[in-house]
Amino acid sequence: MSSPTPSDVLNQLVSMKDEIKEVLESIHFGPDQNLNVNFADPNDIFLNNECGYIISKLEDIHHQLNYLSHPIIEEGTLYKRPNGRYAISDKYEFTTGSLIEVLVHNHEDDHESWVETRIEEQNGDYYFHHIKDLPLEGAHVRRRAYV
Structure with missing residues (x-):
């Protein structure tokens, strides 16, 4: 079995x-x-x-x-919009507290996995709450239909 x-x-x-x-x-x-x-x-x-x-x-x-249990509704590469917020399309902007999943490479065992985190803001810029060293710009992310 x-x-x-x-x-x-x-x-x-x-x-x-x-x-x-x-x-x-x-x-x-x-x-x-x-x-x-x-x-x-x-x-x-x-x-x-x-x-x-x-x-x-x-x-x-x-x-x-x-x-x-909520489906993934959007996946793509994060970019900074002119208003300073981040998005992966014109449908939604990530702001402080937004839940997000980011694809992270684990160097110890050389694999990629999704990590659930949220967007936070400090000194006028945004960052991933649990992964502060990973830049938002260019990160591969996804979001769920979860409010």
């Missing part, structure tokens, strides 16, 4: 996205709402902390699955 591909695994995980959302909505656990904890019981405090940790991770997972 062959191993599943990353796409196979993602499809299985995305199929759980709605279930995760339902669980999160049914719990109503957040900064302003807590579980009914007996603070005289160390185990209750422990379970409250662990549930908070797990719920936080589930929120992250749901967010990431939601992002990955």
